[in-house]
Amino acid sequence: MTRDPAALLPSAEPVMLIDPSGAPTGLADVPDDDTMLAAYGALVAARRLNDQAYALVRQGRLAVYPSSHGQEACQVAAAQVLGADDWLFPTYRDTVAAVTRGVDPVEVLVLLKGDWHSGYDPYRTKVAPQATPLATQLLHAVGVGYAAKLRGEPTVVMALCGDGATSEGDFHEALNFAAVFGVPVVFFVQNNEYAISVPLARQSVAPSLAHKGVGYGVPGERVDGNDVAALLAVLGGAVAKARAGEGPQLVEAHTYRMQAHTNADDATRYRQDDEVAAWVERDPLTRAEAYLRGRGALGDDQVTAYAAEADRMAAHVRDGLNRDVEPNPDDLFDFVYARRTPQLEEQAALVADELSREDAR
Amino acid sequence: MTHEKLTMAQALNRALRDAMAEDPSVLMFGEDVGPLGGVFRITDGLTAEFGEERCFDTPLAESGIVGLAVGMAMNGMRPVVEMQFDAFAYPAFEQVVSHVAKLRNRTRGAVTVPMVIRVPYAGGIGGVEHHCDSSESYYAHTPGLHVLAPANAADAYGLLREAIASPDPVVFLEPKKLYWSKEEVDLAAPVPGIGKAAVVREGTDATLIAYGPSVPTALEAAEVAAQDGRSLQVVDVRSIVPFDDATVCEAVRSTGRAVVVAEAVGFASVSSEIVARVTERCFHSLAAPIRRVTGFDIPFPPPKLEHFQLPGVDRILDAVDDLQWEDS
Numbered sequence: 001m002t003r004d005p006a007a008l009l010p011s012a013e014p015v016m017l018i019d020p021s022g023a024p025t026g027l028a029d030v031p032d033d034d035t036m037l038a039a040y041g042a043l044v045a046a047r048r049l050n051d052q053a054y055a056l057v058r059q060g061r062l063a064v065y066p067s068s069h070g071q072e073a074c075q076v077a078a079a080q081v082l083g084a085d086d087w088l089f090p091t092y093r094d095t096v097a098a099v100t101r102g103v104d105p106v107e108v109l110v111l112l113k114g115d116w117h118s119g120y121d122p123y124r125t126k127v128a129p130q131a132t133p134l135a136t137q138l139l140h141a142v143g144v145g146y147a148a149k150l151r152g153e154p155t156v157v158m159a160l161c162g163d164g165a166t167s168e169g170d171f172h173e174a175l176n177f178a179a180v181f182g183v184p185v186v187f188f189v190q191n192n193e194y195a196i197s198v199p200l201a202r203q204s205v206a207p208s209l210a211h212k213g214v215g216y217g218v219p220g221e222r223v224d225g226n227d228v229a230a231l232l233a234v235l236g237g238a239v240a241k242a243r244a245g246e247g248p249q250l251v252e253a254h255t256y257r258m259q260a261h262t263n264a265d266d267a268t269r270y271r272q273d274d275e276v277a278a279w280v281e282r283d284p285l286t287r288a289e290a291y292l293r294g295r296g297a298l299g300d301d302q303v304t305a306y307a308a309e310a311d312r313m314a315a316h317v318r319d320g321l322n323r324d325v326e327p328n329p330d331d332l333f334d335f336v337y338a339r340r341t342p343q344l345e346e347q348a349a350l351v352a353d354e355l356s357r358e359d360a361r
Numbered sequence: 362m363t364h365e366k367l368t369m370a371q372a373l374n375r376a377l378r379d380a381m382a383e384d385p386s387v388l389m390f391g392e393d394v395g396p397l398g399g400v401f402r403i404t405d406g407l408t409a410e411f412g413e414e415r416c417f418d419t420p421l422a423e424s425g426i427v428g429l430a431v432g433m434a435m436n437g438m439r440p441v442v443e444m445q446f447d448a449f450a451y452p453a454f455e456q457v458v459s460h461v462a463k464l465r466n467r468t469r470g471a472v473t474v475p476m477v478i479r480v481p482y483a484g485g486i487g488g489v490e491h492h493c494d495s496s497e498s499y500y501a502h503t504p505g506l507h508v509l510a511p512a513n514a515a516d517a518y519g520l521l522r523e524a525i526a527s528p529d530p531v532v533f534l535e536p537k538k539l540y541w542s543k544e545e546v547d548l549a550a551p552v553p554g555i556g557k558a559a560v561v562r563e564g565t566d567a568t569l570i571a572y573g574p575s576v577p578t579a580l581e582a583a584e585v586a587a588q589d590g591r592s593l594q595v596v597d598v599r600s601i602v603p604f605d606d607a608t609v610c611e612a613v614r615s616t617g618r619a620v621v622v623a624e625a626v627g628f629a630s631v632s633s634e635i636v637a638r639v640t641e642r643c644f645h646s647l648a649a650p651i652r653r654v655t656g657f658d659i660p661f662p663p664p665k666l667e668h669f670q671l672p673g674v675d676r677i678l679d680a681v682d683d684l685q686w687e688d689s
Binding site: 116117118121122123128129133136138139140141142143144145146147148150151169170173174176177180331334335336337338341342343 | 414425428429431432433434435436437460463464465466468469470472507528604607
């Protein structure tokens with residue numbers, strides 16, 4: 001039996017509901033004004049957080065920051081289409097998605113501040129620890145979703161990765177496992193054109209990354225990654241299908257990493273300024289603002305109010321990151337196992353002894 | 362007390378069945394573990410008894426199997442997965458090392474991934490390439506994992522039950538060549554737990570330290586030595602991680618001489634770790650340097666040559682003879 005692949009194929013062009021000038025394309029209904037205003041508010045906060053974190057690296061308060069500047073619409077929509085009992089699986093570049101879902105930004109940035117590998121309780125907000133290895137977390141997302149499915153819970157899992165991660169074996173294993181077991185996972189690929197320095201053409205010559213779903217029997221869709229309205233519609237639709245029992249969904253967003261991979265990277269070595277400039281015109285924040293202003297749903301007062309709220313969040317981030325936490329050497333040994341092994345007891349005692357001799361000096 | 366004659370394979374099967382009956386969150390999955398019952402029949406009958414939601418076949422992808430288990434463990438399940446053969450577990454290595462072993466530490470104990478990764482391992486069954494690796498050192502070198510290797514049916518049952526109940530992930534190494542060895546077992550009788558070695562034969566002249574497939578060989582060597590008037594003690598390590606320094610060192614101190622027996626390649630291995638640990642702790646009790654009888658530092662040989670690689674009774678007794686006896 002050959003199943004008809006037509007239903008699995010993405011649209012020929014990425015779905016766009018609002019064009020870069022802020023005008024509706026008419027392709028489908030834009031989400032209602034309340035939904036769009038909530039998204040706009042989150043976009044303002046998102047941009048502010050990216051800028052703030054970038055500044056904190058320059059000030060030496062963060063070791064490094066992989067910015068999602070330019071990708072904020074993807075970040076915001078991925079979080080906002082989920083319900084309270086759903087799960088989000090972010091990568092290291094998805095700080096903003098975790099924050100939009102409700103994790104304290106100071107806790108998210110613990111990883112990059114260097115106090116610990118992860119700073120939040122994943123169960124409180126149902127946000128998995130940010131994944132640093134590529135694509136490995138997609139399988140965890142499938143496992144979380146499958147466990148929920150076996151218990152009859154209506155959980156949907158949003159699993160994030162980038163274009164580079166689609167070359168990893170775990171990306172393929174995750175899509176295949178999810179499809180075979182009918183697990184409600186939305187695989188959301190933010191195609192930002194680069195994996196550090198390597199352009200998309202060196203990752204794949206598939207018609208699009210969304211087409212990769214066909215090989216696994218997973219429906220794919222493409223969306224303009226700088227159009228928050230289209231993202232809310234497409235990702236929201238994918239979540240609804242997954243929740244309705246239609247199995248995993250694959251969504252590729254076409255977006256662009258406006259800044260370097262991290263502050264440690266020099267993007268001028270592999271891409272031209274005019275390429276970057278072309279994407280400035282497609283900025284997700286100005287597009288959403290132009291749309292809402294055009295409808296009379298957003299005025300100067302509200303713009304100022306959202307900006308002020310974002311500034312308060314940024315101040316909270318600065319305060320949190322400027323507070324030095326005294327590292328506790330017991331932490332080195334306390335979380336490796338449920339109980340320390342005899343060997344770890346010995347090693348912890350050695351560190352304690354070193355410290356006591358330092359204190360005595 | 363209900364003594365039964367069971368093979369190690371049957372004891373493992375019983376452990377899985379009892380754990381699944383007791384706790385609905387215990388799941389079993391992997392390649393061919395469903396209706397077939399696994400290539401070694403360790404999961405025989407589990408799908409029939411518990412349904413295909415509790416014991417099921419997955420697509421053929423080991424990273425996928427372990428990664429799926431991580432997510433399921435994050436979300437309230439206690440997965441037991443089977444890697445079909447030792448060397449076929451390598452595609453899962455990143456999941457094991459970067460996530461299974463580290464998630465608890467990464468999240469300061471917020472996320473735990475209780476799971477058991479069962480690995481039929483080691484040689485002695487005439488297996489072709491990729492079916493005979495002793496891979497314990499890779500796992501033992503990774504903090505965050507417990508690594509167990511039973512050498513008899515009673516331990517196979519008891520340790521697997523404990524591994525499934527453990528809050529920490531366990532790599533459970535099943536010596537393939539012992540799967541079919543039958544013995545009297547009382548499944549209700551408790552065995553020493555995770556982290557405990559056991560003295561399985563008393564002796565006064567020297568201590569043989571072994572685990573997994575090498576334990577019966579060490580016991581056989583001790584039997585032969587006894588006929589020659591030499592009394593060899595045998596310690597079964599059982600729990601490679603956590604390692605039971607106390608029991609092993611007490612045994613070595615009581616005899617003053619030791620040989621470590623392991624099938625794995627000797628270089629940078631569990632056996633070299635044991636020698637280092639015992640030497641650091643028992644130096645003044647030792648009458649001779651500790652000797653090792655291990656696999657050579659070569660890829661596991663083809664079936665017709667594997668007997669050269671496996672520690673045998675003669676090689677063990679030769680090593681014992683080298684322990685600087687005063688009468689020789």
